Amino acid sequence: MAESLQSPVDAVDSNALELVDRASAAAAKGELLVILDFDRTLTSNFMPDGQRVTSAHGILEVASVLSETFKSKAQELFRKYYPIEIDEKMPIDEKVPIMHKWYGQVHELIMKENVTKDNIAGAVSSCKTIRLRDGMLDFLQSCQSHDPVIPV
Template structure:
C-alpha cells in the first residue's frame, strides 16, 4: 500500500528512453539513445542500414504480448550484441557524441525538468536505469540540466582506446529484461533506501517493472507505466504490471504532481 498522508519520496527509479523522454516530438517519433546515433549524419550509411534491419527484426519481438519474457531474452541479447558489434566498427569518438545529441530531436517529457529540480532540492536519490547507451543519455541529461548529484545512471557504457575512439562496451550487457539489482553491482543506490518506505518507478515496457527488484523490503512501490504504442495489444499486460497507466501522454504531469504532494 502506498503511504500518502505524511509520506515522503525517498527514491525514484526511471527508465530513460520513452519514459523520461518523449515518445512523440512535433508529431514524429522521438529519438531514443540508439536512435540519436542511428539518425546522425556522423555515422556511416552502412551503420544506419544495418541498425534499421535489426530494429525491424527484433523490436516486434520485444513488444510481442504473446511471448514470455524467458522466450524474448535470447532474442534481445542477440539484438544488443549485434548492434554493439556494429557500433564498434564505426570509429565513434567521444567528441562526436556531444554533437550527435545536440542535433537530435530527443526531448524530455514536459515537466520533467521541474520535477527533477524538486527531487534534487529534496535530496531524493534518482536511479536512471537504461538498456540504451549511457554515454549518449548522460549528454541528454546534461543538455537539459537534470544531471544533478542525486542522479545515478546505470546503462551500457562505451569503452574507448587511447585515441578516444569507441572500441567496445564496458562490463556486462544490460538489456530490457535484466534491469534490476544484478545489473548494478557496485552501485549504492538500493542501500540508500534501507530506512525509507516509498518508491516511484516509471517505465514504458514490461521489462521496466523489474527495475525495483533488489529494493530492500518492505517498501511501497508505485509503478507508473507510459503506454506509448500498440495500446490495445499491450493494455492487459500493462494493467497487470503497473498501478497507473498513461496512454499517449507526453508529459510528466502525473509523477510531478505526486512528487510535489509528498515533497
C-alpha cells in the same frame, strides 16, 4: 473498519520504502550510482505535436555519425528483432534474452564505428526530435547538485 489511505506512501510496498531508505543513506555517504536506460525511460515517446521522438541510436544515425554500412546492418537487425519486441503474445521471460541479444549486436556495431563523445554531443545538440520526460531534467540536475555528486 479499515482506515482509508491518507497518503500515496501508504500504498507503497514496504520493500520499495526500504530501497528508498537504503538509496538515501548511500547517497549521503557518496556511494550511490544511478544507472538509467535512455530510450523511453528518460525520454518521452512523443513530442508535444504528437511526432515520435528519435531513439538514442536514431540520433546518431540522423546526424550522420554512423556509416551507411552500420545503418544497413542495424536496419537488418531491426527487421529481424522489432517484430519480436512488439509481439504481445510472447512471454516476457522469452522476449528479454532476445532483446538483450539484439541490443548487444547493435552495440557491437556501434563500437566498430569509433564514435567519440564529441560525435555524441554534437548529434544530441542538433537533434530537434528528442524530449525528456516531465521531471527528468530536475532529477538529473538534482543528482549533479547533490553533495557528493551522484553519478548518472
